[in-house]
Amino acid sequence: MKYMLLVYGAETCWTPESREDCMRKSMAICEELEKEGKLIAASPLQSISTSKTVRVREGKPLVTTGPFAETTEQLGGYYILDVATEEEALAIAARIPPASVGCVEVRPLDHLPQ
Template sequence: MKYMLLVYGAESCWTPEEREQCMRDSMAICQELESQGKFVAASPLESITTAKSVRVREGESLVTTGPFAETTEQLGGYYILDVETEQEAIDIARRIPPAAKGTVEVRPLAALPE
């Protein structure tokens, strides 16, 4: 089963040194999972200052600058895993460094019809 781990946190909670160490530690986890055949993809996102939100209401589109919601935590990156159980995905989410300062949401990917 494939799961997406969505990484949320306040961009301001990391020092440059902490962010660099977080990237190194996260990459090590990705390499470990890849060697086990459980890794599909992962990537940090650029700053929320680069985000655009698109909404369509009654046929009219509105594009605004910034993340989709007012919140203290922003989506900062993601992992896609192919693991046997939800519990395994949760156990991996616990190991991801940003979980110590933010939130890692675990969601199964929905299968699309053929």
């Protein structure tokens, strides 16, 4: 079963040192999952200051700067996993360092009809 883990946290909660430590620990988890054949993709996202939101209204695109909603926590990265059970996905999510200062949302991927 494929799951997406969405990593949320406040961008301001990290010092440069704690961010580097988080990245190092996260990369080690990625390497482990890749060796086990469970990692499909993972990546941190750039700052929300680089984001744009697109809405189409009356057939015309409207592009605004920033995320869709103002919140205290922002989407900071993701993992896409292929694991046997939801419990395994949840256990991996609990190991991801940002879970200790933010949260990790675990959602199964849906299948597109062919």
